[in-house]
């Protein structure tokens with residue numbers, strides 16, 4: 001297995017899961033299960049025991065490996081600089097081994113089948129990929145400056161569609177030259193990769209790269225930080241040469257256009273850093289720059305922010321597989337409590353998965369009157385309350 005040589009180096013100090021205090025659990029799977037094997041260090045030793053054949057492949061072992069949300073919090077906080085960068089890579093390599101052995105959880109196998117058969121995890125016809133854009137006049141890509149890439153949650157999930165409409169409306173309002181692929185768009189594959197199906201990911205990546213090349217795409221702007229990450233960091237390995245932006249990068253360029261920004265309501269906003277924009281791509285400042293520029297907003301920080309932000313729990317494929325599940329100690333619910341604790345009226349997000357995870361968590365916490373989830377584009381459009 002790749003990265004096998006780092007496994008025995010972990011000395012289980014626990015800083016990766018408890019970076020500042022014993023209350024401050026930052027690993028979503030350890031937070032949920034509270035067993036060492038679900039923690040980053042425990043998972044390292046579990047993998048080692050498995051590779052040393054001290055334990056056998058089993059559904060329970062697979063479930064533990066697939067409960068990691070790929071949030072990167074352990075990578076951020078591990079005290080061992082020589083291997084910390086490869087912690088998550090080792091967990092993904094373990095999943096790749098399970099894929100090769102055909103020993104993955106049924107729900108993960110269903111996910112891969114859905115991508116292969118339908119092209120998306122929602123098992124919906126690909127012709128419906130442009131349903132989110134109905135009635136708002138979004139142009140199809142011909143040779144505009146930017147290709148706006150929406151991805152599966154923005155195309156098929158009701159919450160993601162709302163966010164996609166807000167981003168497209170704003171880009172149009174700011175007169176950005178952009179177009180979409182609509183029905184011709186395909187899955188970016190980020191979750192496929194992180195779930196361990198590297199072969200299928202390569203196929204998806206190469207097909208997208210070839211499609212973009214044929215269309216002459218030079219700049220891609222993504223709705224989701226997950227697609228941003230895959231296209232920015234993985235696609236170049238397969239020959240991609242286009243520039244990649246997250247939609248906040250474009251919006252930040254227009255924050256001096258005060259007359260285009262609404263700001264009639266005074267509101268307290270806290271920002272949740274999406275793992276794939278923050279920890280995985282080290283951008284903590286673009287979303288805050290935007291929020292600070294919108295009139296009427298008071299930006300307050302949760303105790304855990306930027307590199308310390310607790311994941312919404314939807315990463316690592318969990319948004320679709322739900323292996324981590326819900327419950328009072330699910331990270332999305334803990335995060336909602338953190339946002340309420342700082343008095344925020346709005347929890348601002350920059351990812352369709354975070355938006356959905358947190359809206360569900362607010363309902364589960366019965367706090368719908370207390371706090372709302374709004375994407376940054378929706379906030380700029382003044383869809384705050």
Ligand code: SF4
Pocket residue numbers: 009010011012013014015016017040041044077078079080087
């Ligand atoms: S901080 Fe690093 S060395 Fe310590 S338990 Fe976590 S993975 Fe192991």
Ligand code: SF4
Pocket residue numbers: 026027028029030039040043067068069070071072073074075088
């Ligand atoms: S990536 Fe996140 S969920 Fe996975 S082991 Fe590390 S801290 Fe836990």
